[in-house]
Amino acid sequence: MDDLSSPTGREPALTARPREDGRAPRALVIGATGYIGGRLVPRLLAAGYDVRVLARDPARVVAFEWGSRVDVVAGDATDAAAVGRAVRDVDVLYYLVHSMSAGKGFADADLRAAETVAAAAAAASVGRIVYLGGLHPDGVKLSPHLRSRVEVGEVFLHSGVPSLVLQAGVVIGSGSASFEMVRHLTEVLPYMPAPKWVRNRIQPIAVRDVLHYLLGAARVPADVNRAVDIGGPDVLRYGQMMNGYAVEAGLHQRPIAALPVLTPRLASHWVNLVTPIPRSIARPLVESLQNECVMKDHDVDALIPPPEDGLTAYRAAVRLALGRLETDSIETSWQDAEVLGVPSDPLPSDPDWAGRVVFTDVREATTSAPPDALWRVIEGIGGENGWYSSPLLWAIRGWMDRLVGGIGLARGRRSKARLGVGDALDFWRVEAIEPGSFLRLRAEMKVPGLAWLELRASPDAAGSRYDQRAVFFPLGLAGRLYWLAVLPFHGFIFAGMASRIAAAAEAEVAEPQKLSEATPSP
Incomplete structure (x- = not known):
């Protein structure tokens, strides 16, 4: 399915610029064993970066194909000493961690981690911080998790290190928690009783396009310090996303009834009941869908031009996630096994409940x-x-x-x-x-x-x-x-x-x- 020798087919314009001394620039990835990080690291390597990762459990890094090709610092984002070692001689720092816990105190923990990283990056004169945040409307009450993401982005923007906060909505790719919820709900339920948020407008983005923007973020001008929205070319209602998935998966479109009585708490219990997604993951996902998430502007285009072949339409992104396209696809939860031939194993960065049911x-x-x-x-x-x-x-x-x-x-x-x-x-x-x-x-x-x-x-x-x-x-x-x-x-x-x-x-x-x-x- 996915060709790591040419990870996205889009890198030539996003290759690393050598330092003045001719050495390859160094990228630090915090969150390298997560969904996005596990897919970004091989693309940074392919683009010519010297990659270092900060990992709580270095053994998890070894499980990746690229594990032996990166420098590993043991520790997490709240460990000031470990972060201090990790940020030395770093040109660009990717911060790709965010708690999905539904428990109390997650926002404070996320804030402390961001402040620790921001302080260390400033002390080490890191060239740029890139943070992947959440797409959100202005002037409305946000869910706790979206509000936390905004706060983390603000920490980096006020750190003294030039920062670019990329605010993305629903990421479409097998292994993405948001996509897995769409997948499992659509496949399991022939009829969908849903909260009223199924009528909200959403601007999904293919994981391949998220990676395009992350790679491009390392090359924006040094004076850029701001947040920008990123999204795909389609603006859809959540119900349309589900039925778009149904069409690409070969299923009948689902009748969807919006019920005003389903609170986020009840809806997350419902998602947990009919899908393998844990309630601790389902609840923040459901809460984040309470508001419409559409790009406010396209300022990102002036900083990082769209891919030459254009951004990926929603249904094309679903086909990629399902492994239906054999060219220029991005690795998702399933990989072709050379001997067995049928899709078999998820990436080490994907949760156990990700991927199609087999x-x-x-x-x-x-x-x-x-x-x-x-x-x-x-x-x-x-x-x-x-x-x-x-x-x-x-x-x-x-x-x-x-x-x-x-x-x-x-x-x-x-x-x-x-x-x-x-x-x-x-x-x-x-x-x-x-x-x-x-x-x-x-x-x-x-x-x-x-x-x-x-x-x-x-x-x-x-x-x-x-x-x-x-x-x-x-x-x-x-x-x-x-x-x-x-x-x-x-x-x-x-x-x-x-x-x-x-x-x-x-x-x-x-x-x-x-x-x-x-x-x-x-």
Whole structure:
């Protein structure tokens, strides 16, 4: 999905300017293991910056692909000694931390951290501070979290260090808490009873455009010290955002009813009930949506020109977040795994509840047969050979598929012994094959989602090991209910399949041996 060798496709105009002594400029990122920071660091490296990070837990930095390429200072933003070490010889400081706690005292803690960083940056003569704040209207009562972000921005603007506060609204990208709330609410609820704020206007921005502005912020003139709004090209109501997501995700648009009785507290409980987003995260997200968040002006354009190919429209940003565009995309919660091929693992910076819902059924078995014998069984699966588990259950599944207009099991297979990419295999299609070791099948039966079946043979001390994984990406609520409905049958189908394939490999080895023993010697 995402090409880190050319992280956004937009960097040439935003490459680092060398210092007067010819050395690369140094960037300090505070919040490097967060959602934005984890995506900004590799782009700073690609743009030519020498990057240092301040991390409470340096072990988390090591988990990133870029972890070995940055200088790590242990500590957090409230540790004056650690911050003092981190800001030495720094040209630009990115401050990308903000508490999402709903508990008391978070605003004071955020303020103390900002004041500690601002004081250290001024003492070390840091060239610039860049802070990612929140888009907000003027002259109205703000939620506690938005108000805290404004206060933090003011600390930097009065620090004596030239500062640029970029005020962004809802960030669209897989792993972004705001986007994940849109994703999960839309996918789970066919009908959406919602607070009246679903009618509020919002100006979302793609994460790739946020990174564009963050990179550009390092190069604004030294006398710039101000806050600017940033946003994408679309101004939408929250309900329109949800239905825009539904269209891009292949779902029906959701009827939405705005209910005046849902307070932020009740709404956050509701979000926590129907989505995996913790209430401590849901509540500040909901509270921040009480006011319309639209750019007041476009002053940012005079400081950081928009990308040459333009800002990303909302639905295009959703497609990127869903991995639907294969070029110039930005890494989100899912990465293509070279061997497995289907999206698998989130970035280390993403929360556990981020990313699309994925259901899996994993089985394994060992056999005394060598890997080549096991592979012959795997490659011969389906068609007349069957699926090495209850023939009746497989037949019923085929009949069910035919009843809803699918292809059923009637296609069989082209060759009894060999498979190639693109071959039809009953109601599957061969999507990838590594002869001797790996087979991935993509389901072509009628299901509310996307499904794969992966079969692998590998050497083992006892002979060989068989690994089997079924992967299902549910489409909306129907997909989740479908998985729950078939889950009881997986114990019969997939468990039996794994053990019988291993046994079939042993039988294939034993049969030639028996034949050899029965043949008289010349």
